[in-house]
Amino acid sequence: MTSPVRPCAGRARAACQDADPGLFFPIVWDDQAGQRAEQARSICRACPVQAICLDWALRTGEPDGMWGGTTPEERRRIRTRQAQATA
Structure with missing residues (x-):
């Protein structure tokens, strides 16, 4: 059983x-x-928690919506670059 994703x-x-x-x-x-x-x-650019929001979306693999000022496709590209950098 997987643990629930924290908000x-x-x-x-x-x-x-x-x-x-x-x-x-x-x-x-x-x-x-x-x-x-x-x-x-x-709205995201003016948000005091934009970085926290984006980090959360990247860590949880959030597949939908605008998080931290990024679209789902932009987050996929970021995760790909992060994976390549650690490989």
Whole structure:
């Protein structure tokens, strides 16, 4: 049995607390979602826990949504680079 994933430690101080969840979890990351993604990134850039959020998403392998100002594809690339650097 696997242990449950603990929530992001900085969640209570996150700048996205009152933002539209659709900005951070669009149905698809298409051209129209690009505008929403930029809105989400602007919130992330001003967030006091952005680094904590991104670290959590990378450590847990979060496959969905905007976390720490990154899309799922961007996090996959970061994890690939990290794995290559430690190999």
